[in-house]
Structures are given as structure tokens and as C-alpha cells.
Amino acid sequence: MNTHTNGSAINRRSFLKAAGLVSGAALLSSCGTANQVATVDVAKAEADHSKMGAPGSTPASTAVAVKIDEFKTYDATLPAIPTSPTRQVTWESSDKPLYIAKDIGFQAWTFGGTVPGPILALNEGDDVQFAITNKSVSPHSIDFHAAQTPPSKNYIAIPPQTTLKFNWKAQYPGCFMYHCGTPYVIHHMAMGMYGATIVKPKTGLRPADREYVLVQSEFYVTDPVDGIVQTDLKKALSGNPDYVAFNGYSEQYKETPLTAKVGELIRMWVMNAGPSHFSAFHVIGTIFEAAYQDGNPANKMVGMQTVNVYPGGGMMVEFRIPEAGNYPFVTHSFADASKGALGVLAVTNS
Numbered sequence: 001m002n003t004h005t006n007g008s009a010i011n012r013r014s015f016l017k018a019a020g021l022v023s024g025a026a027l028l029s030s031c032g033t034a035n036q037v038a039t040v041d042v043a044k045a046e047a048d049h050s051k052m053g054a055p056g057s058t059p060a061s062t063a064v065a066v067k068i069d070e071f072k073t074y075d076a077t078l079p080a081i082p083t084s085p086t087r088q089v090t091w092e093s094s095d096k097p098l099y100i101a102k103d104i105g106f107q108a109w110t111f112g113g114t115v116p117g118p119i120l121a122l123n124e125g126d127d128v129q130f131a132i133t134n135k136s137v138s139p140h141s142i143d144f145h146a147a148q149t150p151p152s153k154n155y156i157a158i159p160p161q162t163t164l165k166f167n168w169k170a171q172y173p174g175c176f177m178y179h180c181g182t183p184y185v186i187h188h189m190a191m192g193m194y195g196a197t198i199v200k201p202k203t204g205l206r207p208a209d210r211e212y213v214l215v216q217s218e219f220y221v222t223d224p225v226d227g228i229v230q231t232d233l234k235k236a237l238s239g240n241p242d243y244v245a246f247n248g249y250s251e252q253y254k255e256t257p258l259t260a261k262v263g264e265l266i267r268m269w270v271m272n273a274g275p276s277h278f279s280a281f282h283v284i285g286t287i288f289e290a291a292y293q294d295g296n297p298a299n300k301m302v303g304m305q306t307v308n309v310y311p312g313g314g315m316m317v318e319f320r321i322p323e324a325g326n327y328p329f330v331t332h333s334f335a336d337a338s339k340g341a342l343g344v345l346a347v348t349n350s
């Protein structure tokens with residue numbers, strides 16, 4: 001993205017174009033017109049960030065250590081899907097420090113207090129009655145890739161301490177992203193505001209013995225201050241992350257493997273939240289019996305060794321393991337695997 005006009009600013013239109021958002025009326029409407037705001041000023045964005053109570057902004061003379069909740073493994077199991085065709089979904093966005101790697105506390109912006117946010121599991125045809133209250137100190141928004149709805153009406157900025165409600169229908173099955181779309185979008189996504197929506201097809205899927213949801217994402221961070229790191233927007237714009245993770249924590253499923261048994265049908269829903277890197281999802285030691293682009297059963301591929309999960313996209317893979325052992329899963333984009341996007345599937349005989 002060679003669009004820098006000076007040391008700290010890039011042309012805004014180029015920025016949005018690079019982010020695939022140049023036609024995003026809602027995004028423009030939530031931050032003024034393109035004419036009103038000519039540049040993305042990284043320094044300003046960082047200054048705004050520092051006003052948001054981020055621990056890194058605390059002057060050294062008055063700094064206090066930030067308390068971070070003990071890390072809990074993100075449960076990758078696909079939740080059971082209620083049979084009711086009307087789903088009331090009520091979330092909060094909030095600011096929260098949490099761990100993204102061993103001993104690395106990170107100042108996050110969250111949906112539901114975790115990174116990624118909660119897994120939203122639906123059936124095709126479900127009506128979602130959605131409400132979100134912004135408990136953060138900065139404006140946020142939400143964009144469901146699984147929805148078809150006017151962004152200018154529903155993907156708008158939600159001021160702090162206010163609630164946005166809108167309804168949408170899950171008309172396509174698949175593995176979809178949701179994320180905050182508030183400018184600067186890459187900043188809000190790099191802060192942790194994303195998650196997966198899984199929509200099961202009304203025609204059903206063959207029974208699986210295990211169903212896991214993995215969200216790959218990148219973290220771009222500053223040096224720690226008071227034991228906590230912040231998002232480094234310049235690094236995010238350069239696309240050189242410090243950590244890459246499945247479900248928000250580098251190597252968490254290496255420490256706490258996912259499990260399966262020999263011969264079981266294993267289904268993984270893999271969503272790539274980016275914000276910028278492609279995922280080359282691969283399970284070492286096996287081949288995918290079937291893979292479905294964006295998780296739609298109509299998009300079937302067979303015998304895949306590695307699948308391309310682009311930023312903002314999803315994939316569903318199915319496979320069986322014939323012999324017990326530990327089977328690492330990675331992005332085969334190995335710089336990112338080396339930065340934490342790897343885990344282990346521990347397969348036992350019984």
C-alpha cells in the first residue's frame with residue numbers, strides 16, 4: 001500500500017480502496033464525506049486511541065499495573081443451534097485488556113468481552129433480532145457478512161452508551177465474518193472486533209462427530225507499557241504482524257489441543273478475520289475429504305491439501321484421521337504459522 005503522502009498520513013480514498021471499502025456509503029456516512037476528511041492521519045488515530053483510557057497512554061509517573069483476567073482457552077466447539085427460527089441476539093461492545101499470547105497482555109476492543117467475539121450459530125432462514133449496546137468509550141459498529149441489509153441504515157456508528165437494533169435474516173448457509181466497520185476499519189479490526197457466524201444449511205449436513213470453529217487473525221503491537229501492549233496502527237498498515245492466532249491467542253491449541261478419535265468425521269469452520277493476511281489452512285498429516293468455500297455446501301471441493309481462506313472469508317473442511325497421533329493445523333503461510341497460527345488436533349483410538 002504505497003500511498004503515504006507523508007510520514008504519518010495516507011490518502012484516505014486510497015486507504016479505503018485498499019481496504020475494499022471505497023464504495024462503503026455507511027462507512028463514509030459515519031465519518032463524514034470523502035471531501036470532508038482527506039487523509040487518514042495515523043498520528044491522529046493513535047492520539048485518539050490514547051484518549052480512550054488505554055493503559056499505554058498513562059503517564060509513566062502515575063502508571064499503575066493493569067489487571068488482566070487469567071487467560072481461558074477459547075472454546076472452539078460449534079455451539080448447539082436453537083431450533084427456534086427467531087433468534088434474539090443481544091451483545092455489548094467493550095474495552096478490555098486480555099492475553100493474545102503467553103505473557104502478552106493486549107488492550108482490546110471487543111464484542112462480548114472476548115477476541116474473537118462470540119460464535120453466532122444459526123440455521124439458514126433464521127430471523128435475527130439483533131441489539132448491541134456500546135459500552136466502549138469510542139464509537140463502534142457491526143457488519144454481518146451473513147446478512148443482506150443496507151449498510152447506510154444498519155452498519156452505522158454506535159455512539160458510546162447507546163444501543164443499535166436491527167433485524168436480519170440468514171438467507172445463505174456458510175461460514176461468515178462479522179466485524180466492526182467503524183473507520184479506520186483496519187484499526188478497529190486489529191483491536192479485536194470480529195468473530196464468526198456459522199449458518200447451517202436448511203438441507204442439513206451429514207452428521208459430524210466434532211465441529212470446531214477457528215478464527216484466524218493478526219495482531220500488530222507496540223512495546224509493552226505497564227505490562228500491556230497496544231495496537232500499532234503503522235505496523236497494521238504495513239501488514240507485518242507480531243502475532244497471528246487461531247481464536248485470539250497465539251498457539252493456544254498447541255498448549256490445549258483440540259481432540260478427536262480415529263475415524264470420526266471432523267468438521268472445521270475456518271474464518272479469516274485478517275485484517276490483511278490470507279490463510280492457507282492445512283492440517284499436517286491428512287487431506288481434506290471435502291472443503292466448501294465460504295462454508296456453502298454448493299461450493300464443494302474434494303481432496304484438498306490446503307485451502308485458501310481469504311481475509312473476510314470462510315471455509316468449511318471435513319476430514320477423518322485414520323491413525324492416532326498429534327496432527328498440527330496451521331496456516332501454510334509459514335511466517336504466520338511461526339507467529340502463532342498453529343494448533344494441534346490430538347487424535348486417539350478411543
Ligand SMILES: [Cu+2]
Binds near residue numbers: 141181
Ligand atoms: Cu469498532
